[in-house]
Amino acid sequence: MEYxxxxxxxxxxxxxxxxxxxxxxxxxLDIELVPIFENLKDSLNIYNIxxxxxxxxxxxxxxxxxxxxxxxxLEYLDNKDxxxxxVKKNPMDTEITELLENCWKEPFxxxxxxxxFLEYSKDRLVTKKSEPLKIExxxxxxxxxxxxxxxYDKKFxxxxxxxxxxxxxxxxxxxxxxxxxxxxxxxxxECFIYLLHLLQxxxxxxxxxTNFLYL
Amino acid sequence: xxxxxxxxxxxxxxxxxxIIGSTKKEILNALNVKDKNKSIYFQNLIxxxxxxxxxxxxxxxxxxLNSYWYLSFDSETTEIISAxxxxxxxxxxxxxxxTLICCISSSGETTIQKIIEIRKKKGVIEDIKExxxxxxxxxxxxxxxxxxxxxxxxxxxxxxxxxxxxxxxxN
Numbered sequence: 434m435e436y437x438x439x440x441x442x443x444x445x446x447x448x449x450x451x452x453x454x455x456x457x458x459x460x461x462l463d464i465e466l467v468p469i470f471e472n473l474k475d476s477l478n479i480y481n482i483x484x485x486x487x488x489x490x491x492x493x494x495x496x497x498x499x500x501x502x503x504x505x506x507l508e509y510l511d512n513k514d515x516x517x518x519x520v521k522k523n524p525m526d527t528e529i530t531e532l533l534e535n536c537w538k539e540p541f542x543x544x545x546x547x548x549x550f551l552e553y554s555k556d557r558l559v560t561k562k563s564e565p566l567k568i569e570x571x572x573x574x575x576x577x578x579x580x581x582x583x584x585y586d587k588k589f590x591x592x593x594x595x596x597x598x599x600x601x602x603x604x605x606x607x608x609x610x611x612x613x614x615x616x617x618x619x620x621x622x623e624c625f626i627y628l629l630h631l632l633q634x635x636x637x638x639x640x641x642x643t644n645f646l647y648l
Numbered sequence: 649x650x651x652x653x654x655x656x657x658x659x660x661x662x663x664x665x666x667i668i669g670s671t672k673k674e675i676l677n678a679l680n681v682k683d684k685n686k687s688i689y690f691q692n693l694i695x696x697x698x699x700x701x702x703x704x705x706x707x708x709x710x711x712x713l714n715s716y717w718y719l720s721f722d723s724e725t726t727e728i729i730s731a732x733x734x735x736x737x738x739x740x741x742x743x744x745x746x747t748l749i750c751c752i753s754s755s756g757e758t759t760i761q762k763i764i765e766i767r768k769k770k771g772v773i774e775d776i777k778e779x780x781x782x783x784x785x786x787x788x789x790x791x792x793x794x795x796x797x798x799x800x801x802x803x804x805x806x807x808x809x810x811x812x813x814x815x816x817x818x819n
Binding site: 514518527529534535537540541 | 660661662668669706709718719720721723725726729731732733734738739741742745746749750752753766767768802803804805806808809810812813814816817818
């Protein structure tokens with residue numbers, strides 16, 4: 434534990450306050466004694482306790498004197514004639530204005546702060562607000578597994594146009610010739626869908642009688 | 649609805665220019681406090697609410713003229729909003745001050761003659777009439793009596809004012 438002894442310093446301060454009070458320079462009511470006691474309390478330890486007892490005694494004497502002054506002052510305040518004597522001295526308007534300065538205050542009133550309003554506000558505050566509908570775009574996830582309905586990297590139109598470009602050289606040709614080299618049933622089905630769309634769009638034409646596709 | 653909300657409402661309500669806030673009895677009734685320790689409960693309630701309101705620049709005050717508890721802006725905020733209702737009219741403020749002292753010295757009621765005698769100025773009756781119109785005094789012309797309304801208790805820190813006078817006289 435750190436050895437700290439501020440007893441001499443505090444004793445000097447107490448002595449100085451006493452002298453200033455006795456000379457009429459200050460009133461004990463104007464002096465804050467709390468810092469003295471705080472300082473004593475904070476620096477007290479087992480090493481300096483012997484020295485501090487006397488300092489505590491001096492500080493409490495000062496506190497006791499302050500209480501006595503306060504009692505006298507309160508008795509003085511209780512005397513209503515004090516105030517009457519002051520106005521009988523006929524103070525100037527400016528002096529009264531100065532006296533009133535810093536004594537004015539402003540009440541806080543709020544007529545809308547009715548119980549009904551508070552209850553309504555509380556209900557609105559605690560009611561769970563419904564979140565507005567939020568549309569989020571779905572991220573395409575690449576998976577290793579194979580699914581029957583696979584999502585392709587390219588858009589449908591791009592796939593269809595790629596198919597159209599691949600068969601354009603063969604045209605005019607029969608419907609069967611388009612799928613001659615394809616064994617995968619799923620691929621044939623996919624290409625058949627492209628064909629139907631191309632026919633619908635008018636990019637390809639089909640002659641039912643000859644079973645031929647042409648541009 | 650918690651007790652703090654009820655308390656804030658009761659302290660901030662204004663019935664008319666001279667009635668702001670609520671009495672201790674009204675507050676305890678509104679909160680349905682009936683046990684024998686209700687004064688302690690009330691004290692704790694006021695202290696806790698004061699701590700809650702302090703950061704908002706508000707404080708709970710007591711008007712000794714009508715025993716009402718009410719909300720007021722703290723001194724720092726009051727300085728900003730300039731609360732002096734007699735700004736630029738020190739004469740009227742001085743007449744009100746003399747009326748206040750006369751009323752306090754004679755159990756809450758005084759006479760025009762007494763104020764004229766103390767004030768030692770012409771036009772005191774006109775000042776009293778103006779103070780009546782502003783809601784600060786009640787003036788009974790027939791009985792020649794002047795009484796303060798609770799309004800000055802809301803607008804002036806009487807405790808601080810009397811302390812200042814006492815210190816002035818003591819010095």
